[in-house]
Amino acid sequence: MTGFPQLQNTVLDTTDVRGLAEFYRQLLGLRYLPGDEPAPQGPDDADWLVLTDGQGRRQLAFQLVDRLERTTWPRPDVPMQLHLDFTVPDRQSLADQHARALGLGAELLLDRTDDPDEPLYVYADPAGHPFCIFVG
Structure with missing residues (x-):
């Protein structure tokens, strides 16, 4: 090979x-x-x-696709099966991108910005696919 x-x-x-x-x-x-x-x-x-x-x-x-069932994460009824991770360099960038994501139509699923080691937000995009933005 x-x-x-x-x-x-x-x-x-x-x-x-x-x-x-x-x-x-x-x-x-x-x-x-x-x-x-x-x-x-x-x-x-x-x-x-x-x-x-x-x-x-x-x-x-x-x-x-004709039909797409949104994940119910964090409830297990409909698992997410895949999610996308995006990083930003610092907390200010995280706050800036948080505002942008919401302004573009993302839905906030989880706010974990109080985590001192890995602050992050988890969102659903307009189709319901989860994605994270975190300080990398």
Whole structure:
């Protein structure tokens, strides 16, 4: 064996592909893969979109599903199965990004900013996928 498979995308299911892609594009400062940008006018019926970083490396993808049951975390009824972790350098950045995340439509699930070793927030994105922002 000469190598290993390489991760191309982390794909999030959603009932609103453009809406969820826009949430993460704005939250993380990403760009659309060329050809995935919103159309200037007309209906947006995207069923698959990819966001990249400034060097064109794929970061997140979004695929359309008919139905998506939101996790009930921290209750175990519907487990989260996957979550995304994002870091910031300090507490002030954490407070700034907290305000941005809420302003973009994230739902706060857990505030653990009183933890002296690893202050963090846990959110649900607009589709219900959990993600964390913490001081790394």
